Amino acid sequence: MRRWLDKSLKRKLSLLLLVAVVLPLLATGVVSYRIALSLTEEKEKQSGMNTLRQVADKLDFMIRDVENMSVFIIGQRDIQQYLDNEQADISLFTQNIGFLTNLVFSKKYISNISVTSTNDYPPLSNTTLLHSGLSEQIAGKEDYMRNNIKWWTSLYENQTTSDGLKRVVSLVRPIRNTSKFQTVGALSISLDEAEIRKILDAAGWEKKGFVLLVDQEGHIVSGESPEWLNRPLSARLPNLGELDGKDGVFPYSDGEKENNTVLYHTLSSLNWKLVGVIPTQVYTAQNQYVLTVTAYAIGIALLFAIALVLSFIQWVTRPLTGLASTMKDINPDEPIPTYAVKSTDEVGLLVHSYNKLSDRIQRLKEQVQMNEAKKKEADIMALQAQINPHFLYNTLSSIHWIALMNKDKKSAEMVGALSDFLRFSLNKGEEFCPVQQEVAHAQNYTYIMSIRFQDKFDTAFYVDQELNALPMLKLLLQPLIENSIMHGLQKKKGKGQLYVHGERHGGVMTFVVEDTGIGMDEDKLREIRRGLGGSLGQPEPGRSGYGLRNVHQRLQLHYGLDTGLRIESQAGEGTRISFTIPILEDSP
Known part of the structure; x- marks a missing residue:
């Protein structure tokens, strides 16, 4: 790969520019996709929280309406008179039954209204109760009821002659006479769980998700399936943890099923919570669409960028390629040919400089040839200058022979050694x-x-x-x-x-x-x-x-x-x- 790149500037520039264009585009696509994912998820969570708030507003309206109705019933003169009499009055009984029936008929979400007397008078109710789980809800909480003006029960069952078996939650509050403020009875207004579920279903929650209404004790009051009613929330959503604060959003997984997002919101009228669950599959479907759109956009941009880069490189390197081809075929023994200048940009200036350089090289070549001729002449003169060292060697040689003829061996050896020493020191350079x-x-x-x-x-x-x-x-x-x-x-x-x-x-x-x-x-x-x-x-x-x-x-x-x-x-x-x-x- 490196050898292939080293052979061509065009290949290097192409690779460099493609990397410089492709990597930012890919990075932009990845960042855009991640931002889109984050926005999609955030939008879905915000939409889910808004839905919970709308459902909570409807439930708060229903609860406040029931509480206001209870105040109206307690203050009703015929109810007070019936409970405050020393003995049961059949006419007041019949009159109050009709009054309660009319109230229930005007409110679809009210299952029944019951008034009981501390004097064991016949209870007042809009319908005949065959069986009621209210007594089990009240059992053991008498002191609490005496010290509180109202109390909401958990989910329980009522069976009546008119509606059959129904799951209800009730508002229970004591009735005191208006003159002595003594407790003379108790009022219970029951809300139909089926009507609550209709409100939850009408919210249009995400497919495959669900919404639950949970009371203050963590039991499910209403939800997507009757099998989970009145069971702890932890049974439906294991390992959920505490739902702290008024509302919140957090990821949830039970370790076996797919991941989910849990949203919760607290009713303003009660300490009850709406809990919504959104599967991540909802995000995945939207994310797939975002990924497809992003991939198409980045792909088209890449193709356009690659075509533009290749065209630009071809336009820039064309004169350089021609110049390289011309220089490759140059014969050193012949004059260097010039190359036509077709642009005034940096490449054109480079070609112009090449033409000037070729002229300069030709002149230098001629000058070198001239210098070589002068050098040969100087070498001849140097040979002549070597006559003096040779004269010195010959003189020392003559002294050496004279010393030998005079039988002065030591002087002859010293002169011979000096002659060899000088001859080696000069050694022709x-x-x-x-x-x-x-x-x-x-x-x-x-x-x-x-x-x-x-x-x-x-x-x-x-x-x-x-x-x-x-x-x-x-x-x-x-x-x-x-x-x-x-x-x-x-x-x-x-x-x-x-x-x-x-x-x-x-x-x-x-x-x-x-x-x-x-x-x-x-x-x-x-x-x-x-x-x-x-x-x-x-x-x-x-x-x-x-x-x-x-x-x-x-x-x-x-x-x-x-x-x-x-x-x-x-x-x-x-x-x-x-x-x-x-x-x-x-x-x-």
């Missing part, structure tokens, strides 16, 4: 030489210095024979030997030793120049080590030849920063200087 020549050059120098400083040192060379033919940078050993003689052995009292080692270790070779001279202390050693980083080619004070600094920096320039001199010394014992260089690849 070459930088590298075989190890064998470098060692021979060092031996010639050592021989000359041993005659100059007689009885000051003995010399020993130990160089591995495998290194003889290997190339190395020349004039490395002689400056190190000179340093050992001039600064170590010469200043020592008595005779010293000079050792030169050369060994091969795998792909590198190591050379060591070691003396038993006066050595140096730690301060002097640190000063010399710091001085190795000075300017290249700058002689040390008091020196006329190559110094340690030159050798160190020449090593790093030719072989890398990992090479360089390593200097070790102890005062009174001697100095050891070493360096390690890699064996060149073309070496045997």
Whole structure:
């Protein structure tokens, strides 16, 4: 893939721009979809909560209407008179029965109204009760009823002659006479659960969801199925938790079925709660539509963006492609052809610069050819200049033969060594030489210095024979030997030793120049080590030849920063200087 891209700028730009366009579009689509999901879910929750509030308003109206009716019944003069008489009055009984019947008939959600007397008078009711669960609701709560002006029961069953068996909830409140405020009876107004369920069903709750009316004790008063009535809410919705606060929304799952959203709202007239359950399937259906619309929109945008990007890249790279094709077919021996400029933008300026560069290259090419001709002329002159070194070699050779004829062997050897030393030092300006020549050059120098400083040192060379033919940078050993003689052995009292080692270790070779001279202390050693980083080619004070600094920096320039001199010394014992260089690849 990378090799395919590297071969074409057009491919790189296409990939870059497509990524730059496609990724933001995809990110925008994902963000838009998630926002739509969030809005859809939030809208559904808000709609569900509004529905609960509308249902709660209807139920609150019904409850307040019943409570207001109870106040009206308690204050009705015939009811008060019937309950306050010393004995039952049959005419008042009949009159009150008709009054209660008319009230019930005007309100469909009222199942029955009953008035009982503390004097065991016949109870007043709009219908004959064959069986009532009210007594079970009241049992054990007499003290509560005496201390409260009203009380709503849980769901229970009533059986009457006119309506049969019905589930009802009742408002129960004591009746006190208006003169002495003594309790003379009790009033119960029963609401039909079937009418409550009609209100819940008419709310238009989400399909597959349901709404429950729960009393203050957590029992279901009304809901989607009669089988759950009067049972705890936890039986219908396990692991639901507490419904704190007036209303709320939270996710719910019983661990087995699909996830749901639970909404609840508290009636303002009672501490009863409406609990609504919305399955996530409702969100999923709407989300699928949103996902489809988003996918189509992003897909169309991607196709349009890709077509636009490819057309733009083709338009931009067409002149560059032509220029590259022209340059690929250029013959170095022929003049560089120009390319037609067809635009004034950056690409056009680039082509124009290429044309100017081609003219400049042609002129430089002609100038180089001229310089080559001048260089050949300078080489001829340099050959003539070599007459002087040759004259020096010939003169030294003549002195060498004169010393031999006079039987002065030591002078002849010294002159011969000097001649070889100078011949190698000049060496036609070459930088590298075989190890064998470098060692021979060092031996010639050592021989000359041993005659100059007689009885000051003995010399020993130990160089591995495998290194003889290997190339190395020349004039490395002689400056190190000179340093050992001039600064170590010469200043020592008595005779010293000079050792030169050369060994091969795998792909590198190591050379060591070691003396038993006066050595140096730690301060002097640190000063010399710091001085190795000075300017290249700058002689040390008091020196006329190559110094340690030159050798160190020449090593790093030719072989890398990992090479360089390593200097070790102890005062009174001697100095050891070493360096390690890699064996060149073309070496045997």
